[in-house]
Amino acid sequence: MAQPNRAxxxxxxxxxxxxxQVRGRLLAELERLLELGEPIPRTEELIxxxxxxxxxxxxxxxxxxxxxxxxxxxxxxxxxxxxxxxGQIARGSLLPIWTxxxxxxxxxxxxxxxxxxxxxxxxxxxxxxxxxxQKKALGYLDGTMRSEEGSAMVRASLRMYTSSPAVFDDLAKxxxxxxTSEALTKFAQNLEPKIAKLxxxxxxxxxxxxxxxxxxxxxxxxxALTIVVRRLATPSQLLHLATKVAExxxxxxxxATPCALAVSMxxxxxxxxxxLLAVALKGNRVAVAKAILKEIYAIEAALRAQIDLGGSDWGxxxxxxxxxxxxxxxxxxxxxxxxxxxxLRDRLAQTVQxxxxxxxxxxxx
Numbered sequence: 001m002a003q004p005n006r007a008x009x010x011x012x013x014x015x016x017x018x019x020x021q022v023r024g025r026l027l028a029e030l031e032r033l034l035e036l037g038e039p040i041p042r043t044e045e046l047i048x049x050x051x052x053x054x055x056x057x058x059x060x061x062x063x064x065x066x067x068x069x070x071x072x073x074x075x076x077x078x079x080x081x082x083x084x085x086x087g088q089i090a091r092g093s094l095l096p097i098w099t100x101x102x103x104x105x106x107x108x109x110x111x112x113x114x115x116x117x118x119x120x121x122x123x124x125x126x127x128x129x130x131x132x133x134q135k136k137a138l139g140y141l142d143g144t145m146r147s148e149e150g151s152a153m154v155r156a157s158l159r160m161y162t163s164s165p166a167v168f169d170d171l172a173k174x175x176x177x178x179x180t181s182e183a184l185t186k187f188a189q190n191l192e193p194k195i196a197k198l199x200x201x202x203x204x205x206x207x208x209x210x211x212x213x214x215x216x217x218x219x220x221x222x223x224a225l226t227i228v229v230r231r232l233a234t235p236s237q238l239l240h241l242a243t244k245v246a247e248x249x250x251x252x253x254x255x256a257t258p259c260a261l262a263v264s265m266x267x268x269x270x271x272x273x274x275x276l277l278a279v280a281l282k283g284n285r286v287a288v289a290k291a292i293l294k295e296i297y298a299i300e301a302a303l304r305a306q307i308d309l310g311g312s313d314w315g316x317x318x319x320x321x322x323x324x325x326x327x328x329x330x331x332x333x334x335x336x337x338x339x340x341x342x343x344l345r346d347r348l349a350q351t352v353q354x355x356x357x358x359x360x361x362x363x364x365x
Contacts, residue, residue, distance in 0.1 A: 267321065
């Protein structure tokens with residue numbers, strides 16, 4: 001008969017001594033570090049145990065918090081808070097924010113809200129309670145975070161629940177989404193469910209909607225762009241919101257357009273895919289890595305076709321991004337025997353000179 005694993009028993013005993021919210025925060029932090037690519041030796045069993053208890057973010061937060069954060073759903077992204085752009089909020093930020101609100105900033109009101117939600121049976125009633133608590137949270141945050149002292153206090157309090165400074169940024173973004181929730185909901189409802197091509201009439205319609213939104217809620221534009229990109233069959237076509245209305249391909253002209261942020265958000269897509277590429281290579285999923293690599297260079301091709309990047313900030317960022325992709329290929333690709341002759345970096349440079357027409361040749365079929 002197999003003997004029980006002593007380390008497993010000790011781990012189980014240790015976890016049982018922690019409060020559920022502490023176990024949830026521990027899992028959130030471990031997942032954040034994994035997303036950042038930080039090596040965490042000998043934690044597989046710990047993470048597995050916590051994930052078994054908290055199988056997903058919604059279950060972790062429970063019904064009151066799920067309803068509270070519901071307006072954020074169209075702009076939530078997986079991954080570390082550090083990687084969320086100005087139109088995104090990291091899903092992993094919600095747990096520390098909820099814990100901060102319910103145990104530090106709005107403890108009494110939060111307890112009342114949670115109790116009331118638990119005592120109602122009809123969803124509309126629960127949603128109405130959530131809206132009420134959102135307004136109370138907005139009122140408090142608006143009064144507190146306007147001052148440097150208030151912001152510093154909130155930052156310090158957040159450090160008790162997360163080691164990521166970026167969670168504070170997500171808290172501020174949450175404030176904006178809550179405040180402009182009605183306008184963003186209307187904006188989303190007026191969009192086509194799926195936009196095959198962001199050109200012609202479709203482009204004009206989206207631009208008109210963004211223009212109308214900006215008049216009353218300019219700070220909601222980054223989140224509106226995130227909503228748009230999720231409707232696009234080709235996400236890199238978000239570029240069209242900036243490039244198709246500019247008078248030239250010059251970076252300065254495009255940067256002066258109302259939706260210039262779309263360029264940076266498309267470039268963010270390269271970073272996202274680079275991370276996926278590294279994961280695919282480490283998992284020996286070469287076919288998947290090959291497809292991701294094609295996507296990366298399709299985005300690059302779109303950027304170069306629509307913008308005279310040259311030595312602009314966008315051009316410099318793209319150069320650095322491609323160097324990071326090359327590094328992933330050289331380090332992680334080498335594990336799969338992909339360096340029989342010249343280094344992958346050299347081979348990538350050769351492909352760059354040829355226009356990257358067949359970049360997928362770097363990876364075997």
